Amino acid sequence: MNQGPSQPMKSTAVLDNVERRDFLKNTFATSAALVLGSFWSRDADAVQSIVKPIAGASFQPNALIKISSDGVVTLISKQPEIGQGIKTSLPMVIAEELEVNWKDVQIVQGDLNPAYGSQFAGGSLSTPLNYDEFLKLGALARTLLIEAAAQTWQVPASECIAAKSKVMHRASKRQASYGSLVEKAATLPIPDIKSIKLKDASQYKLLGSRIGGVDNAAIVTGKPLFGIDVKLPGMMYAVYEKCPAFGGKVVSANLDAIKALPGVRDAFIIEGTDNLNGLMPGIAIIAESTWASFSARKQLKVVWDEGKVANESWDQFSRTAQDLAKQTGTVSLRKDGDVNAALASASKTVEASYSYPFISHASIEPQNCTAWYKAEDATLEMWVPTQNPAAGQAIVTNVLKIPKEKITLHMTRSGGGFGRRLSADYVIEAAAIAMRVKAPVKLTWSREDDMRHDHYRAGGFHFLRGGVDQKGKLIAWHNHFVTFANRVVREGKSILQPGSGASLSGDEFPGRWVENCLLEQTPMETGVPMGPWRAPGSNVFAWVFHSFIDELAHAAGRDPLEFRLEILGDKDLMPGTGERGQAYHVGRMRKVLMEVAAKSGWGKRRFPRGQGQGIAFHFSHRGYIAEVAEVTVSKEGQLKVDRVVVVTDIGSQIVNLSGAENQVQGSVIDGISTLMFPELDIQRGRVVQSNFNEYGLLRMPDSPTKIEVHFLKSDFPVTGLGEPALPPLAPAVCNAIFAATGKRVRQLPLSRNDLRWS
Template identity: 90%
Template sequence: MKTSDLELANSSRRDFLQQSGAGAGALVLGSFWTAGANAEQSVTKPVDGAAFTPSALIKIAADGSVTLISKQPEIGQGIKTSLPMVIAEELEVNWKDVKIVQGDLNPAYGNQFAGGSLSTPLNYDEFLKLGALARTMLIEAAAQTWKVAAEECYAEKSKVIHKASKRQATYASLVSKAATLPVPDVKTIKLKDPAKYTLIGSRIGGVDNAAIVTGKPLFGIDVKLPGMLYAVYEKCPAFGGKVVSANLEAVKALPGVRDAFIIEGTDNLNGLMPGVAIIAESTWASFSARKQLKVVWDEGKVVNESWDDFSAKAVAASKQAGTINLRKDGDVNAALANAAKTVEASYSYPFISHASIEPQNCTAWYKPEDGSLEMWVPTQNPAAGQAIVTNVLKIPKEKITLHMTRSGGGFGRRLSADYVIEAAAIAMKVKAPVKLTWSREDDMRHDHYRAGGFHFLRGGVDAKGKLSAWHNHFVTFANRVTRDGKSVLQPGSGASLSGDEFPGRWVENCLLEQTPMETGVPMGPWRAPGSNVFAWVFHSFIDELAHAANRDPLEFRLEILGDKDVMQGTGERGQPYNVTRMRNVLKMVAEKSGWGKRKFPRGQGQGIAFHFSHRGYIAEVAEVTVSKDGQLKVDRVVVVTDIGSQIVNMSGAENQVQGSVIDGISTLMFPELDIQRGRIVQGNFGEYGLLRMPDSPTKIDVHFLKSNFPVTGLGEPAFPPLAPAVCNAIFAATGKRVRQLPLSRNDLRWS
């Protein structure tokens, strides 16, 4: 297949390498990562005047243009722009001369997933070194040409300059020479002084922005191949159900339909679900034919599950000891008995969908003549897609080519690969490239959901108003899986509480316990897994205790954190929790928001919250107005973030924080999924509310507090504190506590 056959504004890695070899005098540098290690080996190999490596990330052409491969998936977090900026900074090139090409899945690239806000921390240091290595070799090429010491030269704006004579050489004139040089030991490479950065920390628009706003084909759903067919895949409405029979012959006779067949699938919720595939000449024809499809299902045992039953079971479970003891310090019951004031409350939240704007899709082309499979996928985890195809369909990895397209949203959903294996299984039965497109109903009713949960809390404060006891019984959801030959319950992603979560280990008397309820509802990572709901529960209840103690909520939180400049054990995802960093963002958000300096009238109020999530320290203050008839307006949100020593792209960083705030308000206010008879009731946005423009906050103030710590990501950390900050502000405005999500289930009217 030739590049011209693809009507997709996205070059593959193979195309990049072919184009690299088209012109003589090109310098190509690559960096190899060993999974789980920090070691790297940079290479350059001259071949007929040009240089190629199988994992090339940098190409400087004879005309001076610079091409960088973006190896991470782009799902809207801006990584396709920001990570190349890191290379370009150390490379000392003009950003206008840089072209970014999306890379395919390639094991030589090392990690290639977008999740956990890890793209930046896993690549930042390595990309600095790679850019510096290329710059060093270009300087050496100039020095040898001029017969001077390399130390006498420096690079700037895509050229090398000799300090004494002011002689200049463009990168374009040096690439042929640089391509012949031995690669220096990366340990000898000198990085720039961050104080001299000119690109990192600036505002750079997304490299795909122009294509997006003009409707250019970038996304998986845009892929179009010659002779391509179009597929839909009908699965059982109840999770885990199987096909008994279907009116396949009647469907095959419909206009535009090429084929229809049953796929038996596997028994794994995260594998290939059983269903009926319809293959047609257009998406419209396949969707139309689906309306005529009649399937008899064996709905299985999950058909007995409902949200109301889960809620009743959770209440019953809360009256007994948890089945899993996560933390037990001191004597909670004695502390509560001796407390000056105690508070008891139950918090709950529903299952919700990822609701990406682009529904799941995958284009696959199986070639029986050599047993190879080529796929075009909007994915957060291409290796997972490749692996599931190998495991289920037995196609060797070396026979699978996976092209990453831009994703129209992910939020954790595209870390799963169910839609990938469906497309691959369909493709093996179709003698042509085939695009599988999920409908919005497919996307909502066959998601891997954010798990619902129930928290039953007790807390106490002593006579001095200090937090003296904390008890959280978390009733959560788990799927039954087979592990090491044994059937066990595995809590869903984000549905497992850590014993180190704040404020557990800061309280002398603390009991954290968990009771999982078995379900057949599939669960998966959802933006800031766990943190997205735990922050709301913990910081809402902390606020309850602060008010019970008649304490300022900020002062109360600072007292819990303590004032010792130490690392307090381990925090979320095993990362160290730095108390000083959290105190600093709390103090700064109080300053920037004017915390406690204004007296709000009834119906208006401020709320504060913080959370440590995905290596980021975030504090937020929300200001709200609640009308007497209960209508909420978020007037202002002030956010202070500490995500390390550098903000790579100020424009992208602000966008991520603002997006987190807006997404946080949306998730707080509207979405919920009801489960009845083992199936999701809601199917489209008419039944599943999301934020509209009038409900967006009037103002979002974003502040970055730089600290002397490694750079981290920002796709998730600013999301968790939003909900508790807003709910605490609602209490300040109305005296009403929000203990059930979504907010639409609460009556906020006051008089």
């Protein structure tokens, strides 16, 4: 496949200190509103709409567009908003083709509704799964409005254009507002979607511009948007105490004493399930306020059956990993050539072990859910900050046997997610509690709950060997990955399932590129619950691979950029052969790599001792990203990231330039934070750390002095940006540290490393 032309966008950011009938449905309200709804199909040609009058003036919950007679355009945001800006950017896609003034648009967060199709925020998929369909949705609405105006004026539709929420007739200069046309437009037959013409990207006025987040004003003025803000009349407040050791159960508790405390309404044991991702056993305390419930919890005395996980510790895992590294891997993910023979013939060889700990998601808003079970009709209504509302609905149905059609789930804005809110443990807890409370009840986790009962990013251990020939070319690569896995039952069989992001692919770079390559994986069983953490897998694999590649480049006496370009080669497309089978567009990666080198001045300056540049790239979540970091390390070992240059190729269009820059800048800062500070110690089957005083995160003085963001546009589908810019950051910084000090970072977090030099 040949790549289309790539070119830097004009704007660069610098930051200092759905059958055819199923895709679209239109309904006409008697209040003179044109409403377009959306049903989804993966077949882009299977798109059609119907228009029919409906009774009453209420908005239809399966509608994504509503244009009122007063000209106000209401767009439903169907995806969860977790801070990635999708509530602003996806409506922009509709508004662009609709040719509507952005000031005329109001955005409403949609509830969970099967009419909307997929509703989740994860894998940077919200944009690529919706972009093309949303363009067609906007274009279809615009086409109907133009036809309505043309018939009203009795002129050909081809003589009319739409712009700024109006339709204009070129010859006569007549104009009609969208609001004045909706009644007529709603009576028109729907044209074949294939006849709907989309705008050329060169005509875009909204896409690619800077648009502030639609919730920004409400956020900075403290208006209620988040799950933790939900308040209902007569609401009760709950906390839920679980065993400190993962998987433990309640034996007994002083429930009578707790019920007698001021403000407490009830306290009871929930038996739970045996599934780590299900309803964990625990004790619920219901009170008149959050303060009363939290205060009562301090008086709780529980006898726990801690179970077998109480024997697990990080020190034990580390010792076991070292022993397993001496054995052949349990699973061979890739075996090309003869690694041992290649290493024996290599001019230079390098061996190294890399490790990283479990870490928490640590989103600012702790997990919470408000639930209201109404026994009279056996219905459940929930208000949830979630990345995956369908998972919340499904777990309630599976565990509590409440049919899906009896569950209403409202999505609130989330104060961060990073993958944590793809899980639904806090949702099932709130639902189970609500079934015992004859009132709406809000379950709020404390920060300690959030840190000690997370679904963590898995730790891992990589044991690597590599070799280069006399010309300094990479000829051998061996990675034995010792990972973590939970025991699960699948089709009646007990198996070890690696945690999310804790399973290596045979397609991972540089596996496909090295003639002699052996990739192995060995799981270690644990009861520690694991889940997706921002850019799952890639967030640590990029650090390991590109740090070790850097080691090999220096061993070969090669420039790290030149060495990487040689490994990539000149093939434009590298087909996928492993389990994931994902093709890799080498040409796209070469271009971002060359561009980041040019933008950063790679190799153009001589740095004094204590300062250095590092480079890395990674293909993650459909995005091709390369980064260069410049650092200063004092003789005392204090690190300052002076500058980070990022070049991205995420397809043919940046939707919201402001939001895109924010995502890249946030990825860099989050990447530095995760590199430098956070780690969780496991002792006696429990997490030792409890709050931010023990779990470090980046503070403002440690932020990069400068972050430069550059976008390359290419002729490839538009993709997301919430995750792919994070993985290359850690190796770029660590490689820069080596350039500055000669010290190689092989263990995370960075705080475990002595960077002092003389």
